[in-house]
Amino acid sequence: MNKVIDPHIHLFDLDKGDYLWLRPEQPPHWSDKHQIYRNFSEVDLSLGEKQAFAGFVHIEAGFDNRSPWKEVKWLESTVTLPFRSVACVDLTQNENDFEVAVEKLKTFSSVVGVRHILDEQAAILLTDQRVQNNLSTLAHNDLLFEAQFFGKETQAADALASLLERFKDLKVVINHAAFPTPIDMGIWRSNLSVLSECSNVFVKASGWEMTDRKYSLKHMQEVIGHLITLFGENRVMLASNFPLCLFSKKYQTLWECYTKLPFSEACLQKLTHDNAHKIYAF
Template sequence: MKIIDPHLHLFNLEQGHYQWLKTDSPPYWSDKKTIRQSFTEKDLALSVPLQLAGFVHIEAGFDNQQPWREIAWLEDSCSLPFRAIAGVNLLLPTSEFQQILDKLDKFESVVGVRDILDENACAYLSNPHVKENLARLSQQQLIFECQMALTDVVATEQLIAVINELPTLKLVINHAGWPPEDIDSKQWKNWQSGIQALSGYENVAIKCSGFEMVNRQYSAPWQQHVIKHCLATFGLDKTMLASNFPLCLFKSSYQKNWITHFENQPLSTNELELLCYKNALRIYKIPI
């Protein structure tokens, strides 16, 4: 089965900054050393019955001030079909934000940008600069990779308001919107409500990945609950499975990560092809 991995990170520690990977910088993970090394596409090893046909590289902090440097490295070093999501500070004045977009526009692989919202989602989504910059993304038909917790009811409402203001903004929810581990909690219900509300927009898709960031030893039943709910709401055409490589290595190998994504799910070969290949091919316009 062919795979397009729509959410992974490659590192070049010799050329990039990667401040977040340094021991004395947050996040202060005790197992950070597992991923504190360079990773290239040669490390994306899959074996039968899986075959990696392409991928989407998500910015990884190579150079937060000059994000085009990361893209230049990728385009110079990768041979597999791929697309890139660049890191851009949404809080920048729109003139500076546009200057960065103009530089990124020179690279064929760039199809969107990301600025991690997470706990700052409310502050970001209520900021006039952010709204104007998201409007620029919409105008230039660039994807916004949205990483935030959909358990945050207020932030989710703000995100929906932005989507209503910018109906042509292409948006992809990262890491399934950070579902909580306790499926009997109020937070889980909040997450379900957020997923349900966002699923109604044709311009919003979702990626299921990053489970190891919730718990390094997450359970398979919990993972399947998350994927099942995303499929029940977003549907087969707007849901993607992804790895979050190399962070998935906190839990298991790249191969095992993919196998556990869809084992025990009652999915046909055609359905798996949509979740693992065709949707990413279409949404990110992978050159295959």
């Protein structure tokens, strides 16, 4: 039986958290957003008989962006499965306030890293001196940074590669494989090739539904194959992006798709468990 650590999920409690982005009147204005506008807990994470759930990494979900520690406190008081937390931060804060926020987050045992969603602002943010100083603070505090950006954006990839060369102690995990699409595969692969040369960068393959609700398994397989070629078997992880994965597939179905990928059993065990176990310090 294969063990699974899902390194990218979100849990919601609409009665306790803000989750502004989930509200129907707020962007993003997805026509199907109502499907995930409800509470989700660890009991919703179920796999098939051939896989054993060994834990997960919770990525910040907008519970309270002004006081990110509140989401972690809620998780640590409710979750019973083994898990790690990636908390929200504001990389544009002045350095003193950022250091205070980091120290507060470090008081929680599950916290291993932080995320500030970069997206279209990636190149601007990553070349900002204050942001760079705060990323250096993360490195000094042994917290990883979850980088969510578009791999087709060469300026963003180059800016991140430059930072990784400067801050060799900063561990960076690229979210959702940097959103590859069939039409952008060439430039995406070229940009990630540059990033793969930095030994302190890792990548999670997930979020397929974010670029195409009807994505093909062929596309998934092609992307994961490229990632393994570029980063090697030890720096790639498979993840779900639950509950957003439900826009396209049931949770169990997605993981069954992963088990059918044409890679060796040893490789798949690294991608579905071992790498996440090591990178997120379980």
